[in-house]
Amino acid sequence: xxxxxxxxxxxxxxxxxxxxxxxxxxxxxxxxxxxxxxxxxxxxxxxxxxxxxxxxxxxxxxxxxxxxxxxxxxxxxxxxxxxxxxxxxxxxxxxxxxxxxxxxxxxxxxxxxxxxxxxxxxxxxxxxxxxxxxxxxxxxxxxxxxxxxxxxxxxxxxxxxxxxxxxxxxxxxx
Amino acid sequence: xxxxxxxxxxxxxxxxxxxxxxxxxxxxxxxxxxxxxxxxxxxxxxxxxxxxxxxxxxxxxxxxxxxxxxxxxxxxxxxxxxxxxxxxxxxxxxxxxxxxxxxxxxxxxxxxxxxxxxxxxxxxxxxxxxxxxxxxxxxxxxxxxxxxxxxxxxxxxxxxxxxxxxxxxxxxxxxxxxxxxxxxxxxxxxxxxxxxxxxxxxxxxxxxxxxxxxxxxxxxxxxxxxxxxxxxxxxxxxxxxxxxxxxxxxxxxxxxxxxxxxxxxxxxxxxxxxxxxxxxxxxxxxxxxxxxxxxxxxxxxxxxxxxxxxxxxxxxxxxxxxxxxxxxxxxxxxxxxxxxxxxxxxxxxxxxxxxxxxxxxxxxxxxxxxxxxxxxxxxxxxxxxxxxxxxxxxxxxxxxxxxxxxxxxxxxxxxxxxxxxxxxxxxxxxxxxxxxxxxxxxxxxxxxxxxxxxxxxxxxxxxxxxxxxxxxxxxxxxxxxxxxxxxxxxxxxxxxxxxxxxxxxxxxxxxxxxxxxxxxxxxxxxxxxxxxxxxxxxxxxxxxxxxxxxxxxxxxxxxxxxxxxxxxxxxxxxxxxxxxxxxxxxxxxxxxxxxxxxxxxxxxxxxxxxxxxxxxxxxxxxxxxxxxxxxxxxxxxxxxxxxxxxxxxxxxxxxxxxxxxxxxxxxxxxxxxxxxxxxxxxxxxxxxxxxxxxxxxxxxxxxxxxxxxx
Numbered sequence: 001x002x003x004x005x006x007x008x009x010x011x012x013x014x015x016x017x018x019x020x021x022x023x024x025x026x027x028x029x030x031x032x033x034x035x036x037x038x039x040x041x042x043x044x045x046x047x048x049x050x051x052x053x054x055x056x057x058x059x060x061x062x063x064x065x066x067x068x069x070x071x072x073x074x075x076x077x078x079x080x081x082x083x084x085x086x087x088x089x090x091x092x093x094x095x096x097x098x099x100x101x102x103x104x105x106x107x108x109x110x111x112x113x114x115x116x117x118x119x120x121x122x123x124x125x126x127x128x129x130x131x132x133x134x135x136x137x138x139x140x141x142x143x144x145x146x147x148x149x150x151x152x153x154x155x156x157x158x159x160x161x162x163x164x165x166x167x168x169x170x171x172x173x174x
Numbered sequence: 175x176x177x178x179x180x181x182x183x184x185x186x187x188x189x190x191x192x193x194x195x196x197x198x199x200x201x202x203x204x205x206x207x208x209x210x211x212x213x214x215x216x217x218x219x220x221x222x223x224x225x226x227x228x229x230x231x232x233x234x235x236x237x238x239x240x241x242x243x244x245x246x247x248x249x250x251x252x253x254x255x256x257x258x259x260x261x262x263x264x265x266x267x268x269x270x271x272x273x274x275x276x277x278x279x280x281x282x283x284x285x286x287x288x289x290x291x292x293x294x295x296x297x298x299x300x301x302x303x304x305x306x307x308x309x310x311x312x313x314x315x316x317x318x319x320x321x322x323x324x325x326x327x328x329x330x331x332x333x334x335x336x337x338x339x340x341x342x343x344x345x346x347x348x349x350x351x352x353x354x355x356x357x358x359x360x361x362x363x364x365x366x367x368x369x370x371x372x373x374x375x376x377x378x379x380x381x382x383x384x385x386x387x388x389x390x391x392x393x394x395x396x397x398x399x400x401x402x403x404x405x406x407x408x409x410x411x412x413x414x415x416x417x418x419x420x421x422x423x424x425x426x427x428x429x430x431x432x433x434x435x436x437x438x439x440x441x442x443x444x445x446x447x448x449x450x451x452x453x454x455x456x457x458x459x460x461x462x463x464x465x466x467x468x469x470x471x472x473x474x475x476x477x478x479x480x481x482x483x484x485x486x487x488x489x490x491x492x493x494x495x496x497x498x499x500x501x502x503x504x505x506x507x508x509x510x511x512x513x514x515x516x517x518x519x520x521x522x523x524x525x526x527x528x529x530x531x532x533x534x535x536x537x538x539x540x541x542x543x544x545x546x547x548x549x550x551x552x553x554x555x556x557x558x559x560x561x562x563x564x565x566x567x568x569x570x571x572x573x574x575x576x577x578x579x580x581x582x583x584x585x586x587x588x589x590x591x592x593x594x595x596x597x598x599x600x601x602x603x604x605x606x607x608x609x610x611x612x613x614x615x616x617x618x619x620x621x622x623x624x625x626x627x628x629x630x631x632x633x634x635x636x637x638x639x640x641x642x643x644x645x646x647x648x649x650x651x652x653x654x655x656x657x658x659x660x661x662x663x664x665x666x667x668x669x670x671x672x673x674x675x676x677x678x679x680x681x682x683x684x685x686x687x688x689x690x691x692x693x694x695x696x697x698x699x700x701x702x703x704x705x706x707x708x709x710x711x712x713x714x715x716x717x718x719x720x721x722x723x724x725x726x727x728x729x730x731x732x733x734x735x736x737x738x739x740x741x742x743x744x745x746x747x748x749x750x751x752x753x754x755x756x757x758x759x760x761x762x763x764x765x766x767x768x769x770x771x772x773x774x775x776x777x778x779x780x781x782x783x784x785x786x787x788x789x790x791x792x793x794x795x796x797x798x799x800x801x802x803x804x805x806x807x808x809x810x811x812x813x814x815x816x817x818x819x820x821x822x823x824x825x826x827x828x829x830x831x832x833x834x835x836x837x838x839x840x841x842x843x844x845x846x847x848x849x850x851x852x853x854x855x856x857x858x859x860x861x862x863x864x865x866x867x868x869x870x871x872x873x874x875x876x877x878x879x880x881x882x883x884x
Contacts, residue, residue, distance in 0.1 A: 051866055051868075058845055058846070095848060
């Protein structure tokens with residue numbers, strides 16, 4: 001691998017939610033934790049699962065399944081929290097994301113990232129940086145800053161108004 | 175090196191000036207209060223003294239004039255008039271300019287003009303200014319004249335002063351010669367120098383002071399004034415002051431000759447002999463009984479104390495103590511160090527929580543005792559460190575009081591300025607960044623808010639407008655509100671303007687809050703006419719930006735015709751609070767103990783059957799908020815629940831929880847911006863077992879509840 005190619009290459013952490021595989025640029029990822037006791041915060045938006053004690057700091061935790069409009073599942077031994085550091089409103093903030101399981105770290109060059117198809121995709125395009133095809137499977141590359149932003153975004157799934165069928169059903173059949 | 179000390183002086187002087195301003199404004203309210211005159215005088219004196227010491231001669235000279243003026247005020251020869259205060263406040267402004275060190279020709283001529291005015295004021299009061307032949311090079315002639323008057327008004331006495339500066343004195347930036355200079359300005363002096371301790375050139379350390387002095391001085395000042403000269407050095411130096419005659423004995427050449435014969439290089443003169451000589455020489459009718467020598471020698475320094483410990487100490491001691499109370503003896507520490515200390519203490523508090531948890535579990539009396547001591551200590555430590563970095567809002571008040579006074583005069587309005595809760599303390603940095611935003615807010619209130627006198631009369635409001643600066647804690651926030659009883663902000667006007675400017679669409683109907691928030695947009699001003707003060711559309715956007723910079727927020731409440739309140743909400747950066755740990759179902763919450771009034775156990779059934787969420791407690795009706803349903807927590811409520819009565823402004827409101835566990839020192843941690851929209855919590859804290867408890871913001875819970883149920 002020559003230098004030029006290397007420069008274009010980034011590492012991505014892949015994780016699973018339901019059947020789907022997502023990727024996050026490792027530069028955003030700080031830690032991967034087992035799920036501790038989560039303290040619920042009453043009267044907060046649905047996708048906020050609560051807060052945890054992370055090394056003496058209080059870390060808000062996002063229920064990624066709710067964000068991605070997937071049904072709730074029981075916690076398994078693979079369930080974990082990815083602690084990410086993102087930029088929201090010119091502020092660097094840390095947030096935890098509950099995911100079903102973490103998978104792998106992939107080295108992917110920029111050329112391998114394809115744009116998200118405009119039609120047929122169930123996620124709003126601003127949250128997706130692109131798609132990666134890896135061994136017959138499509139991995140959705142997330143725009144971490146947008147997905148986990150502190151701005152109130154109830155779901156990143158396209159709503160029926162934006163010309164897409166309800167994603168929940170689709171999710172269950174896949 | 176020198177710059178460093180000057181910087182220190184300037185910092186200190188700024189505090190002094192704001193103290194001076196405050197005292198002057200108080201004096202304006204109570205012109206007869208001699209306490210305030212004393213205070214004004216005292217600050218001027220300190221300013222003059224330390225100014226001279228740090229080589230800030232302009233300040234020292236200028237303040238000297240002012241001080242002279244106030245000598246007469248103090249002696250009630252010049253009455254406290256508005257004219258006098260205006261002049262003094264202008265002078266304070268001038269001192270501020272001098273302190274800013276941006277001195278140009280304008281300031282200098284301004285200074286001269288003011289000095290002229292000050293002297294004129296003295297003359298106008300019918301006090302004769304005497305000519306004085308000997309004038310010092312440091313001070314302008316006219317000032318010397320003032321000195322002379324002062325001198326002549328008091329009976330002149332002769333003092334013996336031993337000034338033995340500590341070796342290290344030069345390292346503190348003090349030049350002992352300046353002190354001698356200052357002494358010389360107080361009267362005629364005769365100075366003996368002891369310099370034989372100075373080592374040979376090879377061995378000399380230029381940073382050490384080897385010399386000491388003996389001074390004979392005839393002056394009209396009292397012994398305390400002489401002590402004031404040495405105020406900043408008395409801790410490190412040996413200073414002895416002794417009155418040797420009740421007249422100016424220095425004029426007597428015999429005395430000088432005899433004194434000179436007493437002088438032995440390197441050794442202090444015998445005070446007793448000196449005194450005897452002077453007594454021999456003075457033949458006074460009905461000879462005044464002068465005090466025995468040993469009594470009049472006032473030991474100040476360590477070495478002085480060895481000499482004698484007689485009752486006479488008391489007379490002088492009062493003075494330094496008064497200064498001490500003013501917090502002049504202080505050190506400057508970089509805020510990083512304080513931050514580190516704070517972090518350490520936060521950790522300590524958390525560890526301590528774990529310790530007490532463990533102690534509870536082990537049930538060992540020894541361990542419990544230790545744990546309790548640690549808790550007590552960490553609490554004290556916490557409070558002390560808090561105190562270091564917090565300054566009361568009071569420090570801001572003087573300058574706004576001044577602003578209200580000056581600006582209202584300029585605009586022909588009459589405004590009373592009130593403050594509430596100025597003891598509320600905030601981080602020093604935050605206080606500093608508040609200055610400008612508050613200035614804008616005040617200007618707006620004075621200029622646009624408060625109507626002029628005629629308008630106020632017409633609509634039946636009291637002639638005098640009212641502006642109140644309020645500061646108070648609200649949960650983990652500090653709120654600083656500027657409240658005026660002026661015309662309020664016309665929401666329709668803003669809307670109109672916003673539509674004109676194309677900021678909102680003509681058909682749109684945004685909420686009241688939204689419209690009000692348009693004021694914070696750059697270039698948005700509703701003032702129909704632009705004045706020199708405000709109305710140029712810069713201001714509120716700057717206010718918002720600056721407050722956002724310190725993680726705060728600004729809110730506006732207004733009612734047309736009634737007035738406007740602008741509230742700055744700031745997070746408490748330093749955040750360990752005394753809390754009350756309570757539980758609702760499985761969750762633990764912390765209530766700030768400062769808002770808790772009383773706790774009552776009440777049967778669940780009683781609460782259930784109550785009408786309109788009101789129960790009778792302690793003979794009074796109390797609105798209660800049932801947290802279990804407010805937080806949408808399911809589950810069975812216990813038979814007995816606890817009603818924690820909290821104060822919400824004037825009101826008392828009960829919060830119903832399952833159980834009250836105990837007091838808890840909570841390190842307040844932010845919950846992150848993902849929860850910025852929630853209404854109930856000001857933060858979270860980590861408990862001894864590592865779990866998290868949310869800290870309830872009772873103010874917001876109560877406000878929200880009352881709003882929702884109206």
